[in-house]
Amino acid sequence: MTRSTQSGFILAAFLLVICPLFAQEPSAPVGSEPQAAPGYTPKFKGDPARSDSEAAALAYMRVVVRADKQFNKQYGHYALNLNELVHSGSFTKRMVNTERGDYTATYKGKKDSYTLTMTPKAPDSQHRYFYADDDGKIRADESKAAGPDSPILK
Numbered sequence: 001m002t003r004s005t006q007s008g009f010i011l012a013a014f015l016l017v018i019c020p021l022f023a024q025e026p027s028a029p030v031g032s033e034p035q036a037a038p039g040y041t042p043k044f045k046g047d048p049a050r051s052d053s054e055a056a057a058l059a060y061m062r063v064v065v066r067a068d069k070q071f072n073k074q075y076g077h078y079a080l081n082l083n084e085l086v087h088s089g090s091f092t093k094r095m096v097n098t099e100r101g102d103y104t105a106t107y108k109g110k111k112d113s114y115t116l117t118m119t120p121k122a123p124d125s126q127h128r129y130f131y132a133d134d135d136g137k138i139r140a141d142e143s144k145a146a147g148p149d150s151p152i153l154k
Contacts, residue, residue: 053102056100056103057120058130060100061116061138065116067079067085067089069089070089071084077111078109081109082096082098102122103119105117112134113133115131117129131150137153
């Protein structure tokens with residue numbers, strides 16, 4: 001083998017090793033918001049969910065928030081428990097069950113307020129913690145139980 005042929009083989013081997021390193025997708029910038037799980041299809045424009053599990057949990061929360069708003073308008077106070085919300089808005093008897101797939105719902109009602117939390121059974125970037133109360137805004141937290149000071153979900 002001539003010197004130029006050896007150099008050509010070395011250069012080719014070098015390129016085969018180095019080129020794939022530059023072809024990889026760049027990692028997300030530090031501090032950027034985690035994105036939806038691969039394969040998750042948003043359910044509507046502006047869907048803040050990152051997975052089907054989050055979408056189901058958020059849909060449940062929206063139904064409870066609307067039902068409690070209607071309940072308060074009709075009876076002059078919020079529901080004390082989920083059973084009272086049955087047939088208010090689109091809240092059904094089946095929705096009283098607090099085991100909601102990958103989440104567990106917790107509802108605490110008083111006559112002048114309520115809180116609703118959704119706690120993931122296995123928290124990760126596609127299973128955040130959620131919170132809502134009588135202000136009707138859903139809040140989320142990445143690493144701990146969401147509460148009234150957590151960021152509002154966009």
